[in-house]
Every structure is written in C-alpha cells, then in structure tokens.
Amino acid sequence: GAVVSQHPSWVICKSGTSVKIECRSLDFQATTMFWYRQFPKQSLMLMATSNEGSKATYEQGVEKDKFLINHASLTLSTLTVTSAHPEDSSFYICSASGLAPMSYEQYFGPGTRLTVT
C-alpha cells in the first residue's frame, strides 16, 4: 500500500516553455502533498506543501508564480514549471501523506528528472 506515482519520469524541454508534472496517490487519499527539488549530490529541498482544495504554501525563496501547484483532488497534485530555464533543471520529487494513521508519514513518488536546454 501507500503508492505514489509521478509522471513523467523524465522530461527535456526548451528554455522558455512550461512543463507540468503530475503526482498521484494510487491507493490512499492524500490530504497533503509535498513537492521537493534535489540538485545532484545535494539534499532534498522542500518547495511547497499543498492541502487538497487549498492554495499551496511555498517555502521561502521559491517563486510561487514560477512553480504553480494545484491539488484539486485527494489523489492528484500537479507542479507546473513555467517559463523554464536551464537552472530549473533538477530532480523533482513529490510525496504524500494521508489520513490517520498515515498522516505522520510521507510516501515518495519516484521523481521526475527535468532537463531544460
């Protein structure tokens, strides 16, 4: 149980275009979803936290107009990187937590590797 999927697993896009990444909880209701970014050989960096039906809460230094997060249902959250630039190239990972007794744990998706050329 507690499976989280992400799509796509990797994407290459041109500078200036937008990319949408989907995160789905397959076998539980994800009341909260988290979006992380990880650069090579660095630790996870939390970008934002979203609760179903509410606006996402962004971490300091993360541009909310550039990284659009939508958590419209209990099984789906999307991250859209708008006007992507090469410095946005990174490994984007979502995680989800559900209702009790799962509310304390985060389950991670497999990640999406974004390369902006």
Add this chain to the structure above:
Amino acid sequence: QKEVEQNSGPLSVPEGAIASLNCTYSDRGSQSFFWYRQYSGKSPELIMFIYSNGDKEDGRFTAQLNKASQYVSLLIRDSQPSDSATYLCAVSGNQFYFGTGTSLTVIP
C-alpha cells in the same frame, strides 16, 4: 540551528559490520521519527519509523529513540553492499523536517 542534524559522512563500513547512523533534532514536541533510504538518482523510500522511546527492530534494521536526549539512530546489522545509500532522518511534529542525510558505503 537546524531542526534535524545528521553527520553527512561519508560513513564507510566493511561488509558484515554494523553501521550506526545518528540524528539529533531540536523540537521537543516532535512525535514521529522516520528513516528513509535514498539511492543515487532515486527518490527516498521509507525504511523505518518509530514513535516511542526505546528500540524498534525490523529485520537487519533497528531504530533507537531517546526523546530526553532528542536523539534517534538507525543501526544496520550485517551490512551489505546494497545498503550503500544516503540515509535521511526525518522528524514530524507540527511540521515535517528532513536532515541532510548521511552517505553510507559498505565495502565488500
């Protein structure tokens, strides 16, 4: 002070030895404690969680929690080369915090 602190390593142990990974946290109100394993290029996977003081064993893994000392550790017995990864400590209270991870290498 960071919410969760880990020694970044790298930690190297020979195959078959016990690997000991340590983590301290600052929020005394923290209630739940997790260990995640992350292989290079992959996302983290949950391997252990612990809520109560003491030890919790799962196969070759033992998580130890001492809330008075604000300390949580992970022991890996009979370490295998496949255990080579970065181990992330995470703490949950009002918020969820990750440590920066400890890189473990098990030498055959």
